Amino acid sequence: MSNNRHDEAERYATAARKSMSHVAFEVFKSPSPCLNEDRFDEDFFAQRGSEDVRTFNLEQVLTILTMMDKDILIPIIEGTLPQRVRADLSQAMRNEIKQPDTIPGIYINYIVDKNGRHPTKADILAILDAMQDYINEFDDGVKVFSRVIDFLFKPKDPQGLKYCENPSQKAGAELFIEGMRDRLSSEPNGPLRGGISEVGFSINISSRLANHYKHQSSNKVMTLFDACAMHLFVDRYSIQGYPVVRIVSPHAVDMAECLISRLPSSYVLWGWGFNANQAGASVQGVNSLKILQAAADSKGKNSWATIEAEASTSGITGERAVVEQRIKDSREEMADIIEEHGATLDANLAAQRRYHRQFKRLRQLASDEDDDQE
Structure with missing residues (x-):
């Protein structure tokens, strides 16, 4: 099966639509999750994505990406x-x-x-x-x-x-x-x-x-x-x-x-x-x-x-705003999920308590019947 360029491009483009930070993390994924073989530059990024140097190289990549116009980046990826x-x-x-x-x-x-x-x-x-x-x-x-x-x-x-x-x-x-x-x-x-x-x-x-x-x-x-x-x-x-x-x-x-x-x-x-x-x-x-x-x-x-x-920092400012908004959205999404699960857990707990109360009454009833038979 041929390695599909479009799958690889879509992986980066999807990340770019979220934030430059997402692109940076996708770049260092090795091997690529959508390819069958190593890429031409696999060793270069694998070495720079290793634990001891990963943070430094992520910062470098983010610096470069935030100097770019996002509207140009995605067409570059897509060709x-x-x-x-x-x-x-x-x-x-x-x-x-x-x-x-x-x-x-x-x-x-x-x-x-x-x-x-x-x-x-x-x-x-x-x-x-x-x-x-x-x-x-x-x-x-x-x-x-x-x-x-x-x-x-x-x-x-x-x-x-x-x-x-x-x-x-x-x-x-x-x-x-x-x-x-x-x-x-x-x-x-x-x-x-x-x-x-x-x-x-x-x-x-x-x-x-x-x-x-x-x-x-x-x-x-x-x-x-x-x-x-x-x-x-x-x-x-x-x-x-x-x-x-x-x-x-x-x-x-x-x-x-x-x-x-x-x-x-x-x-x-x-x-x-x-x-x-x-x-x-x-x-x-x-x-x-x-x-x-x-x-x-x-x-x-x-x-x-x-x-x-004299370099412009507008890209960094823009990326920070994107990341902060995504953090806010993620927290709200998590809160909604937690609230939904919380309501389910509360209902489950209440049902368990009712079950235990009923179980205790049944045990008491069984005990009373045994006493009457004696």
Whole structure:
């Protein structure tokens, strides 16, 4: 039986509709209660959810979540963000994009059409065939189809395969292809539910997203998929990315990337995403001299200390209000249940007392009859 991405997404989305705290606790559940196998990042979160470090990591995750717009978080989980930003979330995303290069953050990429719709099942199957044809030439001396694909985006004359430079990248693409074929076997026709995402960190999100779009220093599985889609369906699909959360501390960067990678299931395993490597392992941007030294460049870069000091606490305030309301509601619900059970217990106790009184009268009556017979 295939692992179902929709069950995993619904688990997180249900938690997010309650509070960010619920999401944090769901994130650290290991193994997942709705999957048959370990996830790509199972060890990472299992280790950080162990008893001796659990509290610290829960606090980190809550800090990250409370920096997010809840209206953006749920579409990230469900994979509906590309369409939602063109509709009811357009203002929320404009607010997020407003100053993209002043604060580092986490972004998410999708491959979608101009309306934000994910590729269809039929199109993906054709793209997978093209991807397989491409990586089949990894060990071949003669490059034919791969040259066609490699010439679609600059630079157009790579030494080897642009999207498959080493065995590790080849293995990542193969894992994605195999997983996606299995995923599609239980999917209906039409746009892929939940889509396919890629998550990353950058201190300059807008320029990083532009690089992904142009296939420069980008994710190899995602860009190979995009190039094959361009070859088969010219300009039907493209990489589209969005900033989703700002990071106010260098100490939270790796956890933030891992968290946002887990929530939308962005790893190649089972064909759920484009990430072929564990998130959080390549966040060298935190060491940028511009941000460490607070160089006042043309883009207004601030230091980590300034970013943290000026960070908004509205998310924390909002989460506290949600939690307090849920505590109040839970207490009222418990009081109603206790009252109902209390009335039942009182009635039961009264019935037992009546029974005992009647039992005592019967015993007395039996004793009197014995005396009369004597």
